[in-house]
Amino acid sequence: MIVPSQGVVSFCNWLQNTPYALAIAGSTWAYPFVQTTHFTGLSIWLGTSLALDFRLLGWLGRSRKPYELARSLFSWNWIGFVIAVIGGVSLFSTDAVAFSRNPAVQFKLLLFFPLALIAHIVVQQKTLKSWGSSEVVPITARIAGLTEFLLWLSVASAAANIPYFEKFL
Amino acid sequence: MGFFQWLENTWWARWADDSVLVATVFEIMHYFSMFLLVGSIVIVDLHLLGLVAKRRTIGEVSSEFFPLMWIGMALNFFSGFVMFAGDATTFAPNWVFHIKVTVIALAVVFGVIVQLQARKWARSESGVVPGWGKALALLSLLLWIGSILSAVEVPSLTNVG
Numbered sequence: 001m002i003v004p005s006q007g008v009v010s011f012c013n014w015l016q017n018t019p020y021a022l023a024i025a026g027s028t029w030a031y032p033f034v035q036t037t038h039f040t041g042l043s044i045w046l047g048t049s050l051a052l053d054f055r056l057l058g059w060l061g062r063s064r065k066p067y068e069l070a071r072s073l074f075s076w077n078w079i080g081f082v083i084a085v086i087g088g089v090s091l092f093s094t095d096a097v098a099f100s101r102n103p104a105v106q107f108k109l110l111l112f113f114p115l116a117l118i119a120h121i122v123v124q125q126k127t128l129k130s131w132g133s134s135e136v137v138p139i140t141a142r143i144a145g146l147t148e149f150l151l152w153l154s155v156a157s158a159a160a161n162i163p164y165f166e167k168f169l
Numbered sequence: 170m171g172f173f174q175w176l177e178n179t180w181w182a183r184w185a186d187d188s189v190l191v192a193t194v195f196e197i198m199h200y201f202s203m204f205l206l207v208g209s210i211v212i213v214d215l216h217l218l219g220l221v222a223k224r225r226t227i228g229e230v231s232s233e234f235f236p237l238m239w240i241g242m243a244l245n246f247f248s249g250f251v252m253f254a255g256d257a258t259t260f261a262p263n264w265v266f267h268i269k270v271t272v273i274a275l276a277v278v279f280g281v282i283v284q285l286q287a288r289k290w291a292r293s294e295s296g297v298v299p300g301w302g303k304a305l306a307l308l309s310l311l312l313w314i315g316s317i318l319s320a321v322e323v324p325s326l327t328n329v330g
Contacts, residue, residue: 032318032321032322033318035321036314036317036318036321039203039204039207039317039321040207040211040314040317042204043203043204043206043207043208043211043313043317044208044211044212045208046201046204046205046208047204047205047207047208047209047211047212047237048208048212050204050205050208050237051208051209051212051233051234051237054237060233060236060237061232061233063229063232063233064229064233068225069233072221072222072224072225073212073221073222075221076212076215076220076221080208152201153197153201156197156200156201157193157197159200160193160196160197160200161193164189164193
């Protein structure tokens with residue numbers, strides 16, 4: 001576990017005491033609505049991202065080129081991302097200090113999420129520019145698609161372990 | 170409750186619930202398959218509403234995303250059932266859980282109707298989705314979002330799960 005610096009703790013303390021965070025944390029109904037926003041955003045974001053990964057891996061919709069799939073899903077992929085991030089930041093803000101000390105949150109936000117996001121941007125951009133223009137997907141693209149899939153699985157694994165580590169904090 | 174007690178005490182339910190590692194694997198499978206299931210049906214619904222992949226036909230979009238939806242649904246129901254079995258006597262009488270199951274059942278029914286209708290619209294000469302088709306897609310979209318909301322309400326309102 002990384003011990004958060006005093007600056008990070010101060011920021012998290014400020015964040016969880018903002019009227020916005022207090023309103024979510026103090027309401028029976030607001031928290032589940034924010035969770036729903038996060039999961040709906042994730043469904044759109046990951047649904048469209050995994051569709052592209054699976055196409056590169058040859059598991060989905062071989063009737064059209066990966067480039068066409070990436071282009072048609074591009075806008076909604078990033079709309080899903082924005083919704084998921086808004087929901088995620090809102091959830092984090094309700095108990096920011098405790099979350100900043102949780103090893104599962106640290107693994108998720110400082111390791112797996114940035115790596116998965118970088119992998120996604122590389123896969124999406126390379127598919128739009130070179131990998132996706134032919135019927136036959138290059139082996140590099142397949143490996144990149146599989147890597148992205150495994151990294152999102154790692155993000156989900158870290159997220160699933162957040163409540164487990166909360167017991168020890 | 171006799172059936173749920175029996176279910177909760179089956180060796181596989183105890184194995185999945187008592188081991189932190191196995192329980193986490195099923196939880197990850199449940200969440201990830203939910204993203205796959207809801208993500209793919211949302212794409213089809215948004216396409217029917219004229220918001221996604223506008224240059225593609227309904228036949229192309231549905232043939233790409235419905236297989237993903239069914240794979241997601243199969244994995245989601247399997248992992249969900251195993252997770253339910255581990256705490257069956259707690260979940261079975263829970264009123265929010267009843268709402269969750271009802272909303273999911275409705276979402277699945279409407280998802281199947283959308284899939285069947287999408288095939289018809291794809292085969293039609295115009296390929297145009299009628300107004301009631303768009304309403305159907307919107308209802309399906311709302312039901313899937315509602316299923317997520319009802320799922321997160323189970324622990325939030327009743328401290329179960």
